[in-house]
Amino acid sequence: MRSFSLTDRLIGGILPVLAIVAEGALLAVVYVAVQAAFDHRQPLLGTLELATAAGIAAVAARRRWLDPDEDAVPFLLLLGALGLVGWMWDAEVRRLVLSGNLIGALPLHPGGWLMVVAGMRGVGRGIEIDDRAVTRLVLIGVPALAIPWTIGQLAAGDLRPVFTEEAFVASITFVTAGFIAAGLARLVEIGRETGVDWRQDRSWLGPCSG
Amino acid sequence: MSGWTLLGAAMILVGAALGAPGLLLIGGLTLFSRWLTTLWSRYGLESISYERRLGSDRAVWGDEVPLDVEVWNQKLLPVPLLVADDHVTDTLRIVGRRLAASDRPGQGALQNAWSLLWFERVIRHLTVDARRRGVFTFGPVRMTVSDLYERGTNSEERDLPAQLLVRPRTVPVRSGEPARAPLGTSRSRASLFTDPSRFAGVRAYQPGDPQRSIHWRAMARLGEPVSRRYEPVNERNVLIAVDIQTVPGPHWLMLFDDDQVEGLCVAAASLARRLLHGGAACGLLLGAQLAGGRRWAYLPPSSAAAQLGRIEDLLARIQPIVTLPFEQLLGVVPRRLAPGGTLFVLSARDPSDYLDRMRRLSRSGYAVRHATIGDERAAHRSIAAGAGIDSLTAELDPSWREADALVLAH
Numbered sequence: 001m002r003s004f005s006l007t008d009r010l011i012g013g014i015l016p017v018l019a020i021v022a023e024g025a026l027l028a029v030v031y032v033a034v035q036a037a038f039d040h041r042q043p044l045l046g047t048l049e050l051a052t053a054a055g056i057a058a059v060a061a062r063r064r065w066l067d068p069d070e071d072a073v074p075f076l077l078l079l080g081a082l083g084l085v086g087w088m089w090d091a092e093v094r095r096l097v098l099s100g101n102l103i104g105a106l107p108l109h110p111g112g113w114l115m116v117v118a119g120m121r122g123v124g125r126g127i128e129i130d131d132r133a134v135t136r137l138v139l140i141g142v143p144a145l146a147i148p149w150t151i152g153q154l155a156a157g158d159l160r161p162v163f164t165e166e167a168f169v170a171s172i173t174f175v176t177a178g179f180i181a182a183g184l185a186r187l188v189e190i191g192r193e194t195g196v197d198w199r200q201d202r203s204w205l206g207p208c209s210g
Numbered sequence: 211m212s213g214w215t216l217l218g219a220a221m222i223l224v225g226a227a228l229g230a231p232g233l234l235l236i237g238g239l240t241l242f243s244r245w246l247t248t249l250w251s252r253y254g255l256e257s258i259s260y261e262r263r264l265g266s267d268r269a270v271w272g273d274e275v276p277l278d279v280e281v282w283n284q285k286l287l288p289v290p291l292l293v294a295d296d297h298v299t300d301t302l303r304i305v306g307r308r309l310a311a312s313d314r315p316g317q318g319a320l321q322n323a324w325s326l327l328w329f330e331r332v333i334r335h336l337t338v339d340a341r342r343r344g345v346f347t348f349g350p351v352r353m354t355v356s357d358l359y360e361r362g363t364n365s366e367e368r369d370l371p372a373q374l375l376v377r378p379r380t381v382p383v384r385s386g387e388p389a390r391a392p393l394g395t396s397r398s399r400a401s402l403f404t405d406p407s408r409f410a411g412v413r414a415y416q417p418g419d420p421q422r423s424i425h426w427r428a429m430a431r432l433g434e435p436v437s438r439r440y441e442p443v444n445e446r447n448v449l450i451a452v453d454i455q456t457v458p459g460p461h462w463l464m465l466f467d468d469d470q471v472e473g474l475c476v477a478a479a480s481l482a483r484r485l486l487h488g489g490a491a492c493g494l495l496l497g498a499q500l501a502g503g504r505r506w507a508y509l510p511p512s513s514a515a516a517q518l519g520r521i522e523d524l525l526a527r528i529q530p531i532v533t534l535p536f537e538q539l540l541g542v543v544p545r546r547l548a549p550g551g552t553l554f555v556l557s558a559r560d561p562s563d564y565l566d567r568m569r570r571l572s573r574s575g576y577a578v579r580h581a582t583i584g585d586e587r588a589a590h591r592s593i594a595a596g597a598g599i600d601s602l603t604a605e606l607d608p609s610w611r612e613a614d615a616l617v618l619a620h
Binding site for chain 1: 214217218221230231232233235236237239240243244246247290291323324325356358359360361
């Protein structure tokens with residue numbers, strides 16, 4: 001039986017991290033477009049925050065703290081908590097909630113909904129990283145970025161430079177992390193067939209990153 | 211051009227027309243991702259070399275033959291998945307491996323898969339377990355490369371023909387009754403053939419005598435040319451005729467008993483070895499389908515050093531399909547073997563069908579011997595002996611796989 005050193009395990013952790021970063025970056029582009037085009041406000045969340053939300057959900061699923069198929073309640077609680085954090089990230093929302101105007105606060109800051117989506121995507125990645133799913137995410141996600149980009153550029157108004165700057169970084173992060181994750185996930189799948197494990201033949205990180 | 215590529219190109223055009231850098235970026239990324247997904251199926255098979263090296267092209271039953279498979283990526287582009295389906299005869303056994311199914315009749319696929327980095331060369335050491343007699347062919351090999359993203363593949367077929375010939379095993383031949391010496395040259399009252407190892411004196415030189423037969427010392431002593439004289443013998447020329455049919459009935463039914471066929475091959479090879487070591491010239495006659503397409507085979511008797519190898523190669527090529535009734539096959543003997551020679555018939559079934567033919571050959575001046583193997587060998591021997599044929603039983607005990615000797619007995 002093949003044994004893995006600590007370094008091998010750490011390197012093996014790159015794949016889930018990259019897959020989650022790609023998910024966060026894709027959602028960040030959507031969030032930035034929605035925030036700039038519909039709310040006409042500066043984006044408050046970015047790739048880091050959304051990826052962290054997805055990562056928390058992934059860790060919870062990986063550690064079997066929750067299992068949506070067995071018991072939906074912890075899963076829904078986690079999504080609710082993430083959505084609440086994302087929603088309350090906006091100071092205006094916090095102010096309205098603290099002042100008791102819950103109805104007024106509800107339509108504000110769509111970041112909460114995107115945090116919920118990030119949590120759902122994270123649970124999926126935590127259970128299993130399927131090379132086909134990651135590849136599909138990248139290959140369909142790249143042209144699909146045209147939708148938030150078109151919306152953002154057409155409707156952002158004065159916030160267009162802000163949108164461009166934020167969305168550009170998130171888009172490049174998505175493409176880079178997504179392609180590396182898809183390549184590594186495929187190598188894991190291939191490794192089952194060929195016996196070549198990229199974690200012990202780290203040169204494979206080069207071509208994937210390249 | 212795929213739909214995604216068209217979409218990417220359209221985004222670039224619209225982005226340029228509207229002055230939207232975002233659309234330009236996404237269009238460019240879309241085109242790039244599509245190009246990247248098919249990179250390996252387009253260029254992956256270039257500069258990939260595949261070699262198969264067999265330790266030997268011949269083996270004896272029970273041998274283990276080394277087989278090295280080498281693959282070399284001679285380019286900068288790494289190949290995430292390269293699968294080689296090497297088509298081989300489906301009865302070939304590779305130690306620790308199982309042949310995959312193949313779309314070619316009679317063939318299986320020796321499948322190997324690799325992930326190859328730039329300029330990486332991998333050699334896999336395998337072993338062929340030659341536990342089946344026959345001709346095993348290798349090639350062609352189908353190389354398939356997969357893309358790193360998506361599941362696109364590209365294949366090409368390369369002819370890398372090779373062949374492994376597994377000869378039957380041979381065992382020592384022993385006599386059940388040593389006094390009767392069932393094999394080897396035997397003195398004869400008259401024969402066209404003499405045995406140079408049985409010196410019988412000198413006689414007056416006759417025109418036509420080869421110069422090497424002149425006895426120079428005796429000539430000097432007697433004062434006249436004399437030639438060496440040897441004892442006449444039978445079995446200087448032995449033709450082993452193998453009756454491949456092992457199941458009674460018409461030969462075209464193509465029924466056979468695999469163990470009996472293998473037993474006949476082991477017995478024929480063992481007899482040939484014994485005869486050749488004894489100094490006889492030995493040949494082989496059989497009417498069976500041979501690997502390579504021939505329907506029957508005749509190997510003229512020879513005592514050359516390479517003759518045993520030729521006989522074993524021929525036996526290796528036999529397939530258990532009778533193409534010519536044995537009585538018909540024996541009909542070619544007078545055209546191929548001079549009278550005075552020995553015909554050694556080896557069979558595993560009732561000889562009644564070809565008894566007449568053996569008797570006729572015996573009357574024509576051939577020393578006909580009949581040996582029978584199998585569970586009913588005693589009964590078959592009696593039938594042949596009853597017809598006046600010198601008949602023996604040949605026993606491979608407990609089976610042709612484990613027997614340590616071929617025991618001949620009257």
